[in-house]
Every structure is written in structure tokens, then in C-alpha cells.
Amino acid sequence: MTVLAENGLDGLSIRHVAAEAGISIGGVQHHFASKDELLVAASQHVTDLFKDLAIKQTQPILVKEGPKAAFLTFCQLLANSGPDTAHGERGTTPSVVWLWFAAQATKPGNVADAFTAAWRETEDYLHGVIVELFPYCDASEEAAYLLALLDGLAVARATEPARMPPIRARSIIQSHFRRLDAHQIADLQ
């Protein structure tokens, strides 16, 4: 993962990964038949780390401030802009891995299939939460709308951390939530 974030896909050679992981080239080749498989595995690793982080960071907020505040934090984490996200290079690593994953997913194949499945699942998850928390919205449209916004923020975090520091991204997501709330009120009147 570190290799991918620092060197990009061109730098993602079997030799590099073996060196980073401190294992033999044969050991890496045993696990991953191709760069694409390595990329799918790296993205899966980022996803797993994200799920652990999301549970750890949203659980106390859910208890203290309720489900809407917890969902806000979840969305900020998805845009790699959580309260504890570092400003530096390391802080953008998950977004960088995700962006390579997305770029590679523009070609048909294993990477594209994995990406499409992961993003459909994410949209479905957002859809379910929006139905619960913002019942007067068009949840189908709002899920895709929110996901596009978070994806765009994640791209900016990965490519332009100076233009898009975490605090700016968090503020934008908060605005979006205020609008979802306002939408509820408008529809109830």
C-alpha cells in the first residue's frame, strides 16, 4: 500500500513490494499473479482498514450524539477527511490507493469488476442510511449525489491536499448535511 501511494502504478513492481514487506520475490509472486491482483488486494486492505476505523470512530459519536452525527463522521471518513486525518503525505494514502484503483477500473477486467461491486455496495449502504435519517428525500438520488460528492472530495484530497485540506472537506460535507435537513423541513411544510 505504501509502495503504491508513493510510487504509483508504474512503481508497483513485484520487487518493490517484496522489499517493502521484507519477503522474497517468490513470496509475493506466490500470492499475486499480476499487478491487477495486487491492486485489488491493496484496495481491499484499504477498505478493511476503513471499516475498522469507521466503527471505532463512529461508535462513541452514535452513543453520545445520535445517528445523524455518526453518519456525518462516517461520510467525512469516506472522503478521507476525518477529524484525525493527518495533513501530510501519509494522510492522503487511502485516497491515493483508491484513485489508482479507480483509474485502473476504467479498463474492463478484474479491477473494474471489483471496483463496480464495491461502489454499488457503498451506494446501497448510503441509500439505506438516508432512508432512515432523511425519510422525505429521494433516497436513490441522494445516495448517488452524496457518494459523488465524497468521491470528488477524496480525489481532491489525493491530488491537491493544499487546495483541499481535511477541514475544508469537512465543512463542505457539513453544508451538504444542512441542505439534506433543510430539504426535510421544506417537504414537511
Place this chain on the structure above:
Amino acid sequence: MTVLAENGLDGLSIRHVAAEAGISIGGVQHHFASKDELLVAASQHVTDLFKDLAIKQTQPILVKEGPKAAFLTFCQLLANSGPDTAHGERGTTPSVVWLWFAAQATKPGNVADAFTAAWRETEDYLHGVIVELFPYCDASEEAAYLLALLDGLAVARATEPARMPPIRARSIIQSHFRRLDAHQIADLQ
């Protein structure tokens, strides 16, 4: 550009580009010293095509329906979701080139500098239009918010054209505009 969209960065060899352009390998090498330069040039080409298309498609709308309708069309074009965008592979080409450009821009260098400059310019442009059309908004936040949304939609258009057909992206951008308008009304009250 076609080579990049169909084969990705791995497939972007000097040989491929020469074959596609119908010129000699020496001819390509004469123009581009590296893949990075080729990528910057391809992105510049997409940007130039985009500007031509944007002027051609928004000018009649500006005259007939006014500046807000023209800006809406401009934003839909930026998300590669204009009214005339094809559903198929060809229709996603500009987004695919842009996504490779973004992924490569995560590494410091010429590509990153070109990407950062282009996106700052785009945000500044959106900022100027928002100040004119939605004067009661926080234009600085709204410009970054809108750009993130359009970028996220462009990623979805490039990677998941089935989940994000142009009509769905256009509907989301229209919702965003309705909210910008609602915001104006709320602040005026």
C-alpha cells in the same frame, strides 16, 4: 487520447501513439520526452476540446434561457454528462483521460503541477460565476463544493457508466442547482 482511454497508462507506449497518429516513432519521440509529457499533452487536448464544446453548447442556451441555464449546461459538460454525451465507451473518453491525469498527479512532478494549476483555475472560474449568479452564497465554499461534486460524477462516469448514465448525473446536478437557489431564498428571508 484514444490510446490512453482504451489501454490505460500501461498501454500508453510511444509505439501505440505513433500507430494511432499514423506517424513515425521518431515523430512522437520528437514531441514528447516521457509518458508524463504525453499525459499532460493529452489532458491539455481534452481541455481544449472541452472549452470548444462548452462555448458551442452554452452560447445558444445563454441567449435563449439566460446565464443560469447556460451555467447548468457548463457544469453538466464538466461532469461529462452533457445532453449529447453518448452512453457507450466513446462517451466516457474525456473522463477516463482526466482520471489517469488525476491518478498520475498524486506523485509530485510535472503532471501534479499541471493538474493543480488546471484545477485551481477551474475552481476560480466557478467561484466567479457563483458570485454573479448566487450572490448570497459563500462562493468560496460553494465553488469547491460544486467542483468536488462534478469531479465525483466524472469519476463515476469513467469507471461505472452503468451506475452513472448521463441522465442520472444531470439530474443530480439539477438538484444541486435547486439547492443553490433555495439557499438564496432562505438567506433573503
